[in-house]
Amino acid sequence: MAQELHVLSPEKAIITYHLSGIGSRAMAHLLDVFILFCVLYGVLIIAGLLTVLYQSEVMMAPVIVFATFAPFLYFILFEGFWNGQTPGKRALRLRVRHADGTPITFSAALMRNLLRPADLLPGTYFLGLAAMFTNNRSQRLGDMASGTVVIHEPKTIPNFQPVPPRVLMHPLEERLGPVQKMSDAEYAVIRRLRDRLPELAPPIQQRMLEEVWLPMCVKYSIPNDAGIHPSHFIEATIIKYERENGLL
Helix, strand or coil, X not given: CCCEEEEEXXXXXXXXXXXXXXXXXXXXXXXXXXXHHHHHHHHHXXXXXXXXXXXCCCCHHHHHHHHHHHHHHHHXXXXXXXXXXXXXXXXXXXXXXXXXXXXXXXXXXXXXXXXXXXXXXXXXXXXXXXXXXHCXXXXXXXXXXXXXXXXXXXXXXXXXXXXXXXXXXXXXHHXXXXXXXXXXXXXXXXXXXXXXXXXXXXXXXXXXXXXXXHHHHHHCCCCCCCCCCHHHHHHHHHHXXXXXXXXX
């Protein structure tokens, strides 16, 4: 079974992802199940107290409905809106991605988790485990249907932190030349570079900066200060362009 997944990024660079093993996925799932159990247990206690307080069992019907759909909603909403992670996956540094390396979409999270019961057949995750053992991407049935994989992200210490794009004024804006005449295509390119840069390996980061960012610096008189990571100037350029063109 392959332990690595190699994909070609939109920047024409080979990116390697480490596929998660069955053991770490099982541990993450058990943690999620424990969290879900605690939530359901708390809801059940509250419903029981309300039933005793008001002498009515009307609260039990919503609880039954909630308990039925909660396992699906838990995984779908977390993976769909938390960039492919649940609390359990985050604790084990796992993440769901599309098989081409791009972030998971909500529709893919919906598909892979609606098919979770199929992985359980005929019991104890038999079909899911069989599928993971017999394909080279460790995909269960839901993963194969949605085109997703589960990867393990090594613990890294980022060497830069982009400024949130909705701040009032970036401190480096005053050092930039005029960027109002930057084309929409160029703006889109540097936005994508900003979003993709933290995910790329350092050698690929450097190559992308040299091939994409440095020509922009020359064209629009953007400084290339060796003491400041280019990501900060990229962020400043994006914010200044958005302000000058009424996008903020």
